[in-house]
Amino acid sequence: MELVLKFPLASMVRLFREFGVLEYKNFIRHGFQVAKITREILKRLALSVDLDCAYLAGLFHDIGLAVKASLMNYELFKDMFRNFSDLEKLVLTFDKSNDHPMLSYLIAMRVKPLCPRCAKAILYHHTPYQMIDESDDLIRILANSIRIADMISIAHIKSEDAELKPDLFKSIFHFVDNEAGTLEEVNGVTMDILKDYRVLNALLDDDEGFTSSKTLSLDEIEGFAEVIAALIDLRSPYTRNHTFLTFKFSEIIAQELLSEEDAKLINISALFHDVGKIKTPLEVLHKKGPLDDTEALIMRMHVVDTYEMLKRAGLEHLGIISAAHHERLDGTGYPLGLTGDRLSLSQRILQVCDVFSALVEERPYRPKMSPLEALSVIERDVKGGKLDGRVYLKLKELCDRDLLDYMASSMNILEGIYGPNYEDVAKLLGIAEESLEA
Secondary structure, three states, X not given: OOOOOEEEHHHHHHHHHOOOOHHHHHHHHHHHHHHHHHHHHHHHHOOOOOHHHHHHHHHHOOHHHHHHHHHHOHHHHHHHHHHOOOHHHHHHHHOOOOOHHHHHHHHHOOOOOOOHHHHHHHHOOOOOHHHOOOOOHHHHHHHHHHHHHHHHHHHHHHOHHHOXXXXXXXXXXXXXXXXXXXXXXXXXXXXXXXXXXXHHHHHHOOOOOOOOOOEEEHHHHHHHHHHHXXXXXXXOOOXXXXXXXXXXXXHHHHHHHOOHHHHHHHHHHHHHOOHHHHHOOHHHHOOOXXXXXXXXHHHHHHHHHHHHHHHHOOOHHHHHXXXXXXXXXXXXXXXXXXXXXXXXXXXXXXXXXXXXXXXOOOEOOEOOOOHHHHHHHHHHHHHOOOOOHHHHHHHHHHHHOOHHHHHHHHOOHHHHHHHHHHHHHHHHHOOOHHHHOO
């Protein structure tokens, strides 16, 4: 396979847009509106700031809210995120202590396209400019721009059917005119934008409205991919750690079996392997008994959706690896029924690691297995000609070194998205680490 070592930043944004369904419909829509309005404000202010970076700051400004809502009150999260268009009510329900700006900022620091200033601005996106304790005026202006964009989008989305009604705009005009926490120059430019019919519709529609010539390396793409993986896994407590477990096992095995570049490529593919599940209804994911034929059909669609989503984003080369995680060497897998002669080592690694990760996690229809029990299941599939024996032996070596047991019991979603800061985040949220474990 010819390696593509650079990824268009626009591809990552397009993939993120695909997540605007089901529980995340209004949440993702809000992120894109804030991103577009923030960029337009800063463009008109003609400041020395990377507009792509400002856009991403707007896009990620609330990502910490999804983390906190899912981990702190999952039942309420799955109901309100899907059924409530009033995003201000979501914030007041899930984050009375206003932790999500910090949670979002800590994530943004790990997303390489975001510069430190734009990431820092996320920390203050609910703070009036008079209270922003930063000597860097650009951070204050960036934060203030995200803040006013946030307020405009919230008002728009919670209005009935999100129509562009006169009363809606009158209330927004009045609010912006009388908002004491907004810098005068930001306020003035915002009013100009609200009265500019040439751009307003594009700022409030459902498109990403993003073009960029920037490309990301394999290392740079990882932080962005972790955010996408987190949104998948936060949808269900049963798969909350699945993507990051699969990623971690794939990473270690790939480092031993593949070149450095191929190993990095499978890392990203592992983070993306279940992106299609963003469209799988929770009633299917959470069913306690066997799936009937229709439910099984819906479940199997996630691998096709994974490939198609990555292809639409311009990441088809990743989709070829990611969407093959349910294929089997004997041709009994899906969606294409590929046989061993058509499956690369990268695809085989992902298949084994996906199975192992799923087995050591609890599911609605069965308890989780120990690493040794999971290995015995994989060994049976290796002997049956379904999974790769070489990959299995590497997995078994990890078990012999006691790494599998440690990783399967301790890896959690906070570590996946916050890295070394995850223990501090757990303390901030008041969450015991054992409650996050697989």
